[in-house]
Amino acid sequence: MNLEKVVFGFFVLLAATLNFGFFIGDIDDPALHNPYELFAAVVVNLIATVLKFGDRTQIGAVHLATSLVADLQLIGAALMFGYAEYVSSAGMTPSWTASVVSLSGGALLANIVSVVLLVVETVSFHRG
Amino acid sequence: MGNPLLIFWRQVFGQEDDRRRVRRATLRVAAASAAQASATIFLVMRRMRVPLIVLITIFAVSVLGLTVIPGQDDQGRPWRMGFFDAFYVMSYTATTIGFGEIPYAFTYSQRMWVTISIYLAVIGWAYAIGSLLALLQDRAFRSALSLQHFTRKVARLREPFLLIAGYGRTGELLGHSFDALGRRFVVLDLSDERIDGLELGSYHADVPGLTADARDPGHLAVAGLDHPCCEAVVALTNDEEANLAVVMAAALLRPELPVIARVTSRTLSERMQAFGNPSTVNPFDRFGDHLRLALKAPASYQLLTWLESGPGAALPSRGAPPRDGRWIVCGYGRLGRELTADLRAEGLDVTVIESTPAQGEDADLLVGDGSDPWVLAQADLDRAVGLIAGTDNDTTNLSLVAAARRSNPSLFVAARQNRPASAPLFGAMDLDALLVPTEVVAHEVYAQLSTPLLWRFLREMPARGDRWAADLVGRLTDVCGTRLQALWKVRLTDEEAPALGSWLASGTAELGTLLRNPEDRADPLHAIVLLVVRGREVTLAPGDDFVLRSGDELLLAGWAAARRALDTICVVDAVREYVVTGRRVPSSWIWRKLSRGEPEVEEPATRPPAATRS
Numbered sequence: 001m002n003l004e005k006v007v008f009g010f011f012v013l014l015a016a017t018l019n020f021g022f023f024i025g026d027i028d029d030p031a032l033h034n035p036y037e038l039f040a041a042v043v044v045n046l047i048a049t050v051l052k053f054g055d056r057t058q059i060g061a062v063h064l065a066t067s068l069v070a071d072l073q074l075i076g077a078a079l080m081f082g083y084a085e086y087v088s089s090a091g092m093t094p095s096w097t098a099s100v101v102s103l104s105g106g107a108l109l110a111n112i113v114s115v116v117l118l119v120v121e122t123v124s125f126h127r128g
Numbered sequence: 129m130g131n132p133l134l135i136f137w138r139q140v141f142g143q144e145d146d147r148r149r150v151r152r153a154t155l156r157v158a159a160a161s162a163a164q165a166s167a168t169i170f171l172v173m174r175r176m177r178v179p180l181i182v183l184i185t186i187f188a189v190s191v192l193g194l195t196v197i198p199g200q201d202d203q204g205r206p207w208r209m210g211f212f213d214a215f216y217v218m219s220y221t222a223t224t225i226g227f228g229e230i231p232y233a234f235t236y237s238q239r240m241w242v243t244i245s246i247y248l249a250v251i252g253w254a255y256a257i258g259s260l261l262a263l264l265q266d267r268a269f270r271s272a273l274s275l276q277h278f279t280r281k282v283a284r285l286r287e288p289f290l291l292i293a294g295y296g297r298t299g300e301l302l303g304h305s306f307d308a309l310g311r312r313f314v315v316l317d318l319s320d321e322r323i324d325g326l327e328l329g330s331y332h333a334d335v336p337g338l339t340a341d342a343r344d345p346g347h348l349a350v351a352g353l354d355h356p357c358c359e360a361v362v363a364l365t366n367d368e369e370a371n372l373a374v375v376m377a378a379a380l381l382r383p384e385l386p387v388i389a390r391v392t393s394r395t396l397s398e399r400m401q402a403f404g405n406p407s408t409v410n411p412f413d414r415f416g417d418h419l420r421l422a423l424k425a426p427a428s429y430q431l432l433t434w435l436e437s438g439p440g441a442a443l444p445s446r447g448a449p450p451r452d453g454r455w456i457v458c459g460y461g462r463l464g465r466e467l468t469a470d471l472r473a474e475g476l477d478v479t480v481i482e483s484t485p486a487q488g489e490d491a492d493l494l495v496g497d498g499s500d501p502w503v504l505a506q507a508d509l510d511r512a513v514g515l516i517a518g519t520d521n522d523t524t525n526l527s528l529v530a531a532a533r534r535s536n537p538s539l540f541v542a543a544r545q546n547r548p549a550s551a552p553l554f555g556a557m558d559l560d561a562l563l564v565p566t567e568v569v570a571h572e573v574y575a576q577l578s579t580p581l582l583w584r585f586l587r588e589m590p591a592r593g594d595r596w597a598a599d600l601v602g603r604l605t606d607v608c609g610t611r612l613q614a615l616w617k618v619r620l621t622d623e624e625a626p627a628l629g630s631w632l633a634s635g636t637a638e639l640g641t642l643l644r645n646p647e648d649r650a651d652p653l654h655a656i657v658l659l660v661v662r663g664r665e666v667t668l669a670p671g672d673d674f675v676l677r678s679g680d681e682l683l684l685a686g687w688a689a690a691r692r693a694l695d696t697i698c699v700v701d702a703v704r705e706y707v708v709t710g711r712r713v714p715s716s717w718i719w720r721k722l723s724r725g726e727p728e729v730e731e732p733a734t735r736p737p738a739a740t741r742s
Contacts (some may be wrong), residue, residue: 035211039188050177050180054176055177082210
């Protein structure tokens with residue numbers, strides 16, 4: 001067992017699950033989308049991205065690309081969340097909530113690709 | 129079986145295939161080297177993982193803590209910080225900017241948490257920035273960066289360039305002469321200092337340089353061996369093996385490129401000849417040849433050294449080495465052996481002085497330290513005509529020269545200078561002949577590469593004899609003065625000299641008519657044609673009545689202004705017309721159309737070159 005692989009798999013999977021947890025629920029109901037979960041998703045995604053730095057293989061490059069996409073979308077969602085809460089006078093209206101959640105949905109897709117890549121990599125690894 | 133189409137196909141494309149295969153091999157070699165460089169950068173990114181993760185974690189924990197810990201607003205009501213406020217507070221606190229407690233004054237529980245996070249965040253930042261700076265200082269990383277920088281610079285070269293492996297004294301001399309010609313070159317050297325020295329070399333053009341081992345074909349490929357604009361490879365390192373490796377790499381990866389290598393031993397030179405047909409330069413051998421030429425034909429030797437020294441060189445004085453009598457050679461190393469053999473081949477007596485006894489095959493070998501007065505007396509210095517101080521130690525050579533001069537002032541003295549730092553001392557000695565191996569190599573390579581015509585001229589020239597050479601030196605000094613001016617090549621083809629076409633075809637195109645001043649054709653141009661190449665036939669220093677033909681290649685020496693004037697004559701019809709016939713014709717299209725009738729009718733009849741020459 002390789003500890004590096006455990007940590008890597010853990011963070012990639014955790015990023016996807018947290019993202020999914022935030023995404024699930026009615027798209028325009030702010031009560032169903034916990035901001036802490038979004039925060040956790042952003043942080044874990046960032047850590048997963050850094051873990052993918054410096055891999056020279058083709059699959060490593062795709063891994064990094066998916067993570068960067070997820071980061072971009074999640075940070076966009078967090079920025080919109082912050083704008084709705086602090087700047088906009090209306091607060092978290094259903095339309096703002098829907099925008100934030102749909103952005104996180106895009107990130108979820110990228111995270112799923114990442115997990116699929118992880119699975120493919122694991123399955124195609126032959127012992128001996 | 130005998131399908132003519134297939135044979136044709138193979139004839140035309142088979143070679144192409146071969147070439148492509150070689151090209152692919154070179155590309156692979158270059159890619160391997162570039163991959164090495166990017167590998168280092170990946171390693172650096174990998175090493176930044178831990179500091180970055182630590183930083184992200186610390187930030188995340190601090191921000192989360194701030195949002196969770198209960199606070200109060202300005203009215204004392206319970207209030208919780210949002211993520212944005214928490215992130216904002218942590219950002220300015222962690223980076224030690226410190227705007228204070230925003231938006232409301234903190235409670236004690238919040239302050240406790242912020243205290244802890246300040247220490248954590250400062251440690252995190254210090255760790256991350258410290259690791260980043262350490263990586264930037266890392267040797268491997270820096271050399272990888274410089275390799276990438278170099279690769280990019282070489283790949284962007286769009287003009288022909290020279291690849292110089294080994295940038296010692298020789299490389300520097302060669303680089304400066306090529307730079308003066310406006311040619312580009314790329315340098316590889318093992319030593320960091322020499323590559324840094326490139327920046328201080330004050331070249332006109334940017335010279336890409338890389339600290340790398342030239343024995344590695346990957347480095348050669350990165351330095352442009354596979355670049356379509358690479359015109360020649362020169363191996364000038366001090367290490368003979370490395371030179372051989374460069375020759376091998378060039379011959380195998382780019383067989384069509386000319387290669388010039390510095391060698392000092394015959395065996396290595398023969399080993400190099402096994403790879404394609406590189407031209408090798410052995411400074412000791414060349415000096416021996418030069419000495420023989422100087423003995424036979426001092427003026428030819430003078431012309432040779434002058435033309436080899438490149439633009440701006442002063443006319444060397446014409447020495448007169450004694451043709452009969454006994455010579456003394458001090459030092460029986462590589463140089464001593466070559467010179468002894470050369471002098472004996474000229475029918476001269478030679479006495480050799482060597483401090484370490486050799487295998488004793490030589491009858492006239494004196495064992496002893498040459499700088500010892502007793503040994504010199506043994507060699508019967510008073511009755512000798514020439515002395516060559518050819519050891520590999522400058523101090524010994526200088527003291528030999530001084531001792532010999534004292535006992536026999538009329539002696540012809542030649543010495544070898546090994547280190548560039550000793551140059552002023554040898555200069556002060558006022559020697560009859562000085563051998564600087566690095567300069568011999570640099571001049572030789574320059575002569576071979578600057579223009580192929582010069583090399584051809586220098587090889588053909590000694591056969592013309594001393595009188596002819598003295599005459600040519602006289603003509604050159606009349607035109608250029610005692611400093612060599614520009615050397616250039618003109619090709620009389622339709623592309624490069626479109627204005628000359630019909631005149632050349634007429635069969636009466638005499639050289640003397642062409643080399644006239646376009647302002648006033650009574651004045652000749654300040655230039656001399658050294659060589660005319662027509663197909664396989666060469667003519668050295670043709671006279672004014674030499675008839676030019678289309679396709680001739682000319683090598684000229686003269687003022688830069690003459691070069692510009694000749695370029696104008698070759699390109700502008702009106703100027704050519706004036707220079708050749710003395711008639712001023714309009715140069716613009718409209719005026720030519722307007723004044724068409726007359727000159728067109730007259731043209732075939734007007735060509736009196738001899739009559740108009742002043």
